[in-house]
Amino acid sequence: MDQYKELPKTYNPAEFEDRIYAEWCEKGYFTPDPKNNAEHFSVVIPPPNVTGQLHMGHALDETLQDILVRYKRMQGYNTVWIPGTDHAGIATQIKVEERLREEEGLTRYDLGREKFLERVWQWKDKYEARITGQLKKLGASCDWTRQRFTFDEGCSRAVREVFVNLYEKGLIYRGNRIINWCPHCITALSDAEVEYSEQAGFFWHIRYPIKGEEGHYVEVATTRPETMFGDTAVAVNPNDEKNAHLIGKTLILPMVGREIPVIADEYVEIGFGTGCVKITPAHDPNDFLVGQRHNLPIIKVMNDDATINAYGGKYEGMDRYAARKALVADLETEGYLVGTEPHTHNVGTCYRCRTTVEPITSDQWFVKMEPLAKPALEVVKNGKVKFEPERFSKIYINWMENVHDWCISRQLWWGHRIPAFYCGDCGEMTVSREDVCKCPKCGSVKITQESDVLDTWFSSALWPFSTLGWPEKTADLARYYPTSVLVTGYDIIFFWVARMIFSGLEQMGEEPFHTVFIHGLVRDAQGRKMSKSLGNGIDPLEVIEKYGADALRFALSTGNSPGNDMRFSDEKMEAARNFANKLWNASRFVRMNLTIDRATLPAAQDLAPEDKWILTQYNQTVAAVTSALDSYEVGVALSAIYDFTWDVFCDWYIELTKSRLSEAGTPGNLVAQNVLCHVLTGILKLLHPFMPFITEEIYRALPHSDASESIVLARYPAADAALDFPEESQRMRRVIDAIKAIRLRRNEMNVVPSRKAKVYLETRYPESFGEATYAFFRRLASASDVAVSGAFSPDVISADNAVQIITDSATIYLPMSDLVDTEKERARLEGEAAKLLSEIDRVSKKLSNEGFVSKAPAAVVDAERAKLARYEENLAGVKAALEKLK
RNA sequence: GGAGGCAUAGCUCAGUUGGUUAGAGCGCAUGCUUGACAUGCAUGAGGUCAUUGGUUCAACUCCAAUUGUCUCCACCA
Numbered sequence: 023m024d025q026y027k028e029l030p031k032t033y034n035p036a037e038f039e040d041r042i043y044a045e046w047c048e049k050g051y052f053t054p055d056p057k058n059n060a061e062h063f064s065v066v067i068p069p070p071n072v073t074g075q076l077h078m079g080h081a082l083d084e085t086l087q088d089i090l091v092r093y094k095r096m097q098g099y100n101t102v103w104i105p106g107t108d109h110a111g112i113a114t115q116i117k118v119e120e121r122l123r124e125e126e127g128l129t130r131y132d133l134g135r136e137k138f139l140e141r142v143w144q145w146k147d148k149y150e151a152r153i154t155g156q157l158k159k160l161g162a163s164c165d166w167t168r169q170r171f172t173f174d175e176g177c178s179r180a181v182r183e184v185f186v187n188l189y190e191k192g193l194i195y196r197g198n199r200i201i202n203w204c205p206h207c208i209t210a211l212s213d214a215e216v217e218y219s220e221q222a223g224f225f226w227h228i229r230y231p232i233k234g235e236e237g238h239y240v241e242v243a244t245t246r247p248e249t250m251f252g253d254t255a256v257a258v259n260p261n262d263e264k265n266a267h268l269i270g271k272t273l274i275l276p277m278v279g280r281e282i283p284v285i286a287d288e289y290v291e292i293g294f295g296t297g298c299v300k301i302t303p304a305h306d307p308n309d310f311l312v313g314q315r316h317n318l319p320i321i322k323v324m325n326d327d328a329t330i331n332a333y334g335g336k337y338e339g340m341d342r343y344a345a346r347k348a349l350v351a352d353l354e355t356e357g358y359l360v361g362t363e364p365h366t367h368n369v370g371t372c373y374r375c376r377t378t379v380e381p382i383t384s385d386q387w388f389v390k391m392e393p394l395a396k397p398a399l400e401v402v403k404n405g406k407v408k409f410e411p412e413r414f415s416k417i418y419i420n421w422m423e424n425v426h427d428w429c430i431s432r433q434l435w436w437g438h439r440i441p442a443f444y445c446g447d448c449g450e451m452t453v454s455r456e457d458v459c460k461c462p463k464c465g466s467v468k469i470t471q472e473s474d475v476l477d478t479w480f481s482s483a484l485w486p487f488s489t490l491g492w493p494e495k496t497a498d499l500a501r502y503y504p505t506s507v508l509v510t511g512y513d514i515i516f517f518w519v520a521r522m523i524f525s526g527l528e529q530m531g532e533e534p535f536h537t538v539f540i541h542g543l544v545r546d547a548q549g550r551k552m553s554k555s556l557g558n559g560i561d562p563l564e565v566i567e568k569y570g571a572d573a574l575r576f577a578l579s580t581g582n583s584p585g586n587d588m589r590f591s592d593e594k595m596e597a598a599r600n601f602a603n604k605l606w607n608a609s610r611f612v613r614m615n616l617t618i619d620r621a622t623l624p625a626a627q628d629l630a631p632e633d634k635w636i637l638t639q640y641n642q643t644v645a646a647v648t649s650a651l652d653s654y655e656v657g658v659a660l661s662a663i664y665d666f667t668w669d670v671f672c673d674w675y676i677e678l679t680k681s682r683l684s685e686a687g688t689p690g691n692l693v694a695q696n697v698l699c700h701v702l703t704g705i706l707k708l709l710h711p712f713m714p715f716i717t718e719e720i721y722r723a724l725p726h727s728d729a730s731e732s733i734v735l736a737r738y739p740a741a742d743a744a745l746d747f748p749e750e751s752q753r754m755r756r757v758i759d760a761i762k763a764i765r766l767r768r769n770e771m772n773v774v775p776s777r778k779a780k781v782y783l784e785t786r787y788p789e790s791f792g793e794a795t796y797a798f799f800r801r802l803a804s805a806s807d808v809a810v811s812g813a814f815s816p817d818v819i820s821a822d823n824a825v826q827i828i829t830d831s832a833t834i835y836l837p838m839s840d841l842v843d844t845e846k847e848r849a850r851l852e853g854e855a856a857k858l859l860s861e862i863d864r865v866s867k868k869l870s871n872e873g874f875v876s877k878a879p880a881a882v883v884d885a886e887r888a889k890l891a892r893y894e895e896n897l898a899g900v901k902a903a904l905e906k907l908k
Numbered sequence: 909g910g911a912g913g914c915a916u917a918g919c920u921c922a923g924u925u926g927g928u929u930a931g932a933g934c935g936c937a938u939g940c941u942u943g944a945c946a947u948g949c950a951u952g953a954g955g956u957c958a959u960u961g962g963u964u965c966a967a968c969u970c971c972a973a974u975u976g977u978c979u980c981c982a983c984c985a
Binding site: 244245294612649770868878882888 | 910911912913914919920921922923924927928929931932933934935938939940942943944945947948949950951952964965966978979980981982983984985
């Protein structure tokens with residue numbers, strides 16, 4: 023066998039991980055065979071932003087996806103995982119601008135739109151390459167022949183198509199509405215892009231003089247006094263007895279001198295503050311609505327960079343905060359300031375640059391959400407799209423039910439330019455799939471394209487079908503849409519998942535995926551969010567370098583339960599690496615004992631009891647792992663593999679085979695080799711989706727009987743009823759229990775392993791303790807010899823010359839009387855008897871409960887009865903032992 | 909204001925439809941170079957499963973309330 027080779031003495035992932043990944047790519051394993059007519063399993067990657075590099079959150083996301091993808095691929099599905107990156111409009115533009123400023127002292131305006139965009143494309147190429155490199159390091163089995171970018175030609179065509187579609191249906195409109203404005207990024211933001219944070223501020227109480235009533239004022243309170251330049255009314259609640267008389271009066275805006283009316287609107291809460299609210303339609307979303315109801319003028323007092331404009335009079339040109347300070351001082355001097363009180367409130371900030379956003383009226387493009395939200399709600403409510411875990415569907419529904427129209431225009435340069443064209447002569451606007459050079463209305467060629475670009479999430483929303491070639495009717499689209507599962511963190515349900523769902527439904531008429539598998543955040547060892555500002559981020563590449571990609575993947579998937587955050591620590595990495603090392607060494611041991619060059623599972627009649635036992639355990643593990651993976655319980659699946667590998671296979675089965683392995687050339691030796699090989703190969707396959715590299719490396723070194731040259735293509739194990747041997751498993755269980763009991767007693771008595779003692783086994787199950795098992799006692803229980811009998815006569819072994827151990831299936835005597843303190847021994851036995859008595863009491867009470875016996879399932883009742891019998895038997899044994907002791 | 913999560917061993921966390929004596933990793937203790945692994949082997953100590961009540965023959969598990977804690981959404985000038 024040509025792949026057959028030695029495993030190096032130490033586990034050194036760096037030695038083989040890159041090499042193996044390169045081979046996988048070269049062989050094209052990740053590109054699905056077009057002739058494979060099996061059911062499809064398709065996944066699109068949540069495209070990482072080309073702003074930088076992958077962090078631990080990405081590593082978790084990709085690991086989970088790769089586990090599912092590899093699992094399904096091994097199960098024979100026509101599997102594809104489409105990789106790609108996101109152009110990340112604002113985020114990337116900010117990064118490039120920052121670098122431009124730092125390195126060349128330039129702004130984007132210095133370069134101009136075209137030159138600046140060239141720089142961004144250069145940046146994109148660099149970081150996209152870096153990200154794909156990281157994905158490969160991690161072992162992600164993406165189909166790189168299908169790699170995409172949200173701003174590539176195909177995606178751009180898709181974006182344009184969707185935009186025009188929605189526009190033609192009246193679902194995209196242009197309007198002057200209040201939006202969130204980031205004065206630093208100089209662009210509009212959608213609601214989702216605003217993050218609120220508590221900030222300390224003040225309530226300024228200001229009085230507005232009533233016209234014609236010298237000495238009378240209306241008092242209002244505000245947290246943003248500088249917006250008063252844009253006040254166009256003061257509102258009171260018409261049902262407010264205290265203030266109703268003010269309605270219809272005219273006020274004079276202090277410092278400005280403009281006259282504004284007092285209006286009635288129920289939006290004002292009676293009893294809160296003075297009950298009088300200044301209305302600034304241009305700078306507050308609620309005031310904007312009030313303004314619409316009362317046809318109030320909209321006076322915008324700020325420029326795009328949040329400096330005050332001409333409406334601010336002498337404050338013109340000042341920054342909003344400087345103007346606020348100056349204005350408050352002036353109001354105080356002039357006697358308009360009634361008071362200042364500290365106030366903490368939630369302030370909206372830009373999710374990219376943290377600048378406080380300014381609500382501002384502006385001409386922007388919007389997507390009308392109501393008609394889109396309806397079907398998007400429906401598919402989640404009727405289960406066509408399932409969230410895993412289910413609770414996230416509530417969060418989704420709650421958001422979708424309260425969604426506002428989506429502001430999609432951004433005053434940026436980096437992004438999909440809105441396909442609206444304006445005629446310089448007649449002012450006609452044309453929205454078109456093709457670039458417009460001539461005005462369709464007046465024929466003028468003075469055409470300019472809308473300079474705004476689209477929200478980056480507009481293109482990500484199309485990702486599940488734009489990556490498959492839409493709007494072309496491609497084979498991929500027919501085969502892989504809808505995709506099978508979307509894996510992502512709960513933090514982008516609104517930004518992305520929701521928008522993909524309504525976009526998919528609207529454009530494709532079908533939901534973009536059936537399942538949304540949500541995971542939590544990766545936190546640091548103290549449970550804090552990893553962030554740049556805290557500097558507690560951990561670079562996945564550094565971890566891979568130190569421990570290997572497999573260990574990183576293991577650490578990220580073990581103990582991970584869907585939707586829950588997890589902590590990441592060095593400790594976890596060490597545990598992961600130790601497991602990899604364990605597997606490596608166990609494999610090395612198996613490998614060095616092999617003489618066969620092809621493993622085949624022996625016929626049942628040739629198998630030893632321990633073989634049947636391990637096969638049964640293995641089979642149960644396979645069933646547990648597949649069922650866990652089928653329900654996205656990645657952590658549960660992995661822990662089943664871990665336990666089986668370490669505790670069952672390594673700690674027991676390998677030990678149990680050692681005597682047969684030492685007898686070269688015997689039939690038993692060959693059987694042991696074959697079973698070892700079979701089970702180890704099975705472990706590798708079960709584990710491959712989680713730890714792809716080490717499993718591949720070992721797989722190639724084993725003489726397994728699979729036809730496939732790579733474990734990537736091997737068939738995932740399936741539970742097999744023919745491998746269940748309950749009878750033999752039970753027998754083996756008794757032997758193992760006896761060995762453990764002996765070890766325990768010896769340990770309690772501080773007997774060193776080198777001191778051997780004969781084991782006398784008194785048992786009702788002599789068939790469980792056949793001569794073949796004696797070697798196990800010698801090897802694993804420090805037995806010098808073994809004798810088995812239904813009952814030993816007192817002249818063979820008696821209590822005063824032996825330690826007695828009572829187990830469920832045997833009474834064991836160890837002739838080590840010199841080590842026994844009779845008093846201690848009696849105390850121990852009495853303690854055991856007491857414990858058994860209390861258990862017997864508990865169980866018999868349960869069994870004498872009429873309700874339990876009649877209503878509980880028969881199997882449960884039977885189990886309790888068996889338990890009672892066992893306890894009673896053990897108690898009799900303990901009592902007999904006590905008897906003998908005196 | 910609305911919604912949701914979490915609360916289990918010293919620490920970090922599992923516990924898949926209610927049913928053995930509630931598990932793991934790390935840490936701790938004791939003993940071991942027992943044919944691969946000290947990144948190891950063996951053995952052990954350690955938990956009233958936050959509190960209270962309810963449903964049930966049976967509750968760590970389901971329901972309600974309470975307390976603590978974290979998060980999301982909305983946002984009152």
